[in-house]
Amino acid sequence: MVVAASNPETIRIERENDIVTARHIGRNMSKELGFGAIMQSRIATSISELARNIFLYAGSGTITIAIVEREGKKGLQITAIDEGPGIPDIRKALEDGYTTSGALGAGLPGVQRMMDCFDIESAPGKGTRVDVIKWFEQ
Amino acid sequence: MTRRLEEEYVQILRDYLNSQEEDELYGAQKLGKWLLLKDISPEELVDLHSRALESVEEVPEFVRASFRMLTEVMIEYGNAHRSLQSWRNKHAQLQSEVEIASAMQQSLLPQTIPTYPGVEIGVVSIAANGMSGDYYDFMHFSGHRFSLTIGDITGKGIPAAMCMSMLKYAVDSLGEIQLGPNQMLRHLNRVVERNIDPSMFVTMLFGCYDTNHHCFRYAVAGHEPGFLYRAREGKFYDLEGRGIALGISADSTYVEHEVALQTGDVLILLTDGVTESKKGRSYLVREDLVGFLQNEVDKPAQLMADEIYRRLMMLAQFEQRDDYTMIVLRRT
Amino acid sequence: MDLTIQTISEETEHQVILGGEIDAYTCPKVKERLLSLLEAGATRLTVDLKAVEYMDSTGIGMFVALMKACKRSGCSFFVENLSERVERLFRITGFYDLIAIRKGEEA
Numbered sequence: 001m002v003v004a005a006s007n008p009e010t011i012r013i014e015r016e017n018d019i020v021t022a023r024h025i026g027r028n029m030s031k032e033l034g035f036g037a038i039m040q041s042r043i044a045t046s047i048s049e050l051a052r053n054i055f056l057y058a059g060s061g062t063i064t065i066a067i068v069e070r071e072g073k074k075g076l077q078i079t080a081i082d083e084g085p086g087i088p089d090i091r092k093a094l095e096d097g098y099t100t101s102g103a104l105g106a107g108l109p110g111v112q113r114m115m116d117c118f119d120i121e122s123a124p125g126k127g128t129r130v131d132v133i134k135w136f137e138q
Numbered sequence: 139m140t141r142r143l144e145e146e147y148v149q150i151l152r153d154y155l156n157s158q159e160e161d162e163l164y165g166a167q168k169l170g171k172w173l174l175l176k177d178i179s180p181e182e183l184v185d186l187h188s189r190a191l192e193s194v195e196e197v198p199e200f201v202r203a204s205f206r207m208l209t210e211v212m213i214e215y216g217n218a219h220r221s222l223q224s225w226r227n228k229h230a231q232l233q234s235e236v237e238i239a240s241a242m243q244q245s246l247l248p249q250t251i252p253t254y255p256g257v258e259i260g261v262v263s264i265a266a267n268g269m270s271g272d273y274y275d276f277m278h279f280s281g282h283r284f285s286l287t288i289g290d291i292t293g294k295g296i297p298a299a300m301c302m303s304m305l306k307y308a309v310d311s312l313g314e315i316q317l318g319p320n321q322m323l324r325h326l327n328r329v330v331e332r333n334i335d336p337s338m339f340v341t342m343l344f345g346c347y348d349t350n351h352h353c354f355r356y357a358v359a360g361h362e363p364g365f366l367y368r369a370r371e372g373k374f375y376d377l378e379g380r381g382i383a384l385g386i387s388a389d390s391t392y393v394e395h396e397v398a399l400q401t402g403d404v405l406i407l408l409t410d411g412v413t414e415s416k417k418g419r420s421y422l423v424r425e426d427l428v429g430f431l432q433n434e435v436d437k438p439a440q441l442m443a444d445e446i447y448r449r450l451m452m453l454a455q456f457e458q459r460d461d462y463t464m465i466v467l468r469r470t
Numbered sequence: 471m472d473l474t475i476q477t478i479s480e481e482t483e484h485q486v487i488l489g490g491e492i493d494a495y496t497c498p499k500v501k502e503r504l505l506s507l508l509e510a511g512a513t514r515l516t517v518d519l520k521a522v523e524y525m526d527s528t529g530i531g532m533f534v535a536l537m538k539a540c541k542r543s544g545c546s547f548f549v550e551n552l553s554e555r556v557e558r559l560f561r562i563t564g565f566y567d568l569i570a571i572r573k574g575e576e577a
Contacts, residue, residue: 037209038185045213096221109224110217292531293494337501337535341527341563360563382564386534390564410527421524421555460526 005074008066019051022063029065030076033136042114043076043134049111050080050130058084075135083127090122148190179216184209240268243299246306252276254284254349258470260439262447263463271298272409272461273305277313282350285313288465289342290409301334319344319357323392330385339385343407352399352469357392359384362410367435369402374428399469404435411462416454439466475503483514489521492529501532512545520551530563537569548572
């Protein structure tokens with residue numbers, strides 16, 4: 001059972017600059033949790049990727065970042081929600097080398113590899129919800 | 139990352155900064171191999187380096203900040219590094235599937251070359267890579283006859299191999315009713331036309347050899363003409379016959395030809411992998427090939443086929459760009 | 471893989487000049503270009519093979535598919551300036567008799 005351990009922060013993603021805000025908040029929260037420099041960067045990158053997907057494909061949506069707890073272990077949870085066109089083929093979107101824009105980069109598979117838990121729900125026309133957690137190992 | 143690794147890195151860095159000798163750089167190179175082996179990602183390495191630097195000497199804030207930026211950039215390289223592993227796994231899986239498929243495909247081709255009275259047969263059939271688009275087969279017919287099929291499916295690899303299995307079953311079942319060569323091709327054409335991609339087709343020569351009368355009746359569908367060697371004259375002739383390749387047009391019909399073989403005469407059937415073979419930087423011409431055939435025509439059939447392949451490969455500097463098949467049949 | 475594709479268009483009539491090698495690796499590019507012209511409503515496609523140095527049976531396959539696609543959409547399709555080698559390939563496969571070939575002088 002994952003429970004919130006702090007007040008979550010929600011950032012509305014509408015302009016490219018909002019991605020920077022989300023990254024910044026995520027980095028600060030992961031620092032607060034005790035993550036090292038690399039993990040901070042990986043978390044910021046994951047937030048970037050999720051926020052960019054919202055910005056590029058859905059136009060707008062939200063990123064929510066929360067410190068969560070499960071069985072005494074703390075972690076950072078990032079939830080990306082949009083009401084955009086959705087992903088027609090999730091399996092394909094999670095394959096390496098597949099990006100609809102043809103651009104290079106981490107993409108969803110990169111995020112999946114950098115995080116511990118990865119949950120995605122999407123359907124054409126119904127928007128997309130991605131939920132990821134990185135647990136803090138002492 | 140282990141403590142030992144960190145300490146080792148600090149040591150190498152310190153030694154190098156003091157001496158600036160090639161030794162230490164060699165050590166660093168070996169460390170690089172080891173880090174890759176341990177799957178240390180680029181961003182971890184940048185972080186390791188910046189921490190090592192701190193433990194060697196006082197680091198100015200702008201250098202520290204520059205490392206933060208470098209780490210951030212390296213995350214993307216790290217993602218590429220991590221996806222490489224998953225590509226490798228996928229590739230290995232595909233590779234093993236291809237190996238199984240080529241083994242399966244091999245079972246569609248004759249496992250042994252049949253022997254018939256009064257004739258001697260030699261075959262060389264080699265795929266350019268793994269799976270072949272060249273097809274050949276022999277079937278035993280009633281009344282001292284056997285059939286001989288040689289075909290070439292456009293393209294190479296997996297699509298050609300898939301098409302070949304369809305072709306094999308069609309040839310087998312039409313072979314059951316022992317159709318004449320022109321009827322055989324007419325029926326095969328309909329099967330192929332209905333079942334393959336419009337950009338694919340099959341060229342084929344199908345013939346029946348009568349070991350009593352030593353005559354060969356055949357029909358051709360867009361296939362590279364073979365040769366007939368007349369022993370008495372010591373000359374090679376093109377095997378006559380043309381026709382539209384299988385799968386191009388639904389209502390193609392084919393013409394039957396017949397040649398009678400005298401003792402010592404040789405039939406040579408081939409695919410375009412033989413005639414399109416390279417001669418250094420240019421292409422082999424048919425006259426070149428006739429010259430090679432002439433040189434080897436006195437050898438036993440299998441030896442002749444082997445020798446020609448060896449000669450052509452040498453000329454092409456062992457680069458085989460297409461599937462290669464040659465069948466040599468001599469009346470003894 | 472060296473392949474060159476040059477297109478000269480006059481409204482819906484296109485001349486596509488191919489050069490280099492046409493084989494399994496370059497075919498998809500040629501096919502994509504020609505099909506895109508067809509989809510854009512071409513009424514006449516002429517493929518010039520004068521600069522083609524090498525073509526294998528994959529090339530013939532592509533032209534077969536293209537010829538069928540043109541027939542379906544009512545576009546006239548011609549091939550011109552075949553080199554001796556390419557012409558031989560067209561003749562052996564029997565494709566020569568099915569396709570409209572234009573000689574250099576008429577073009």
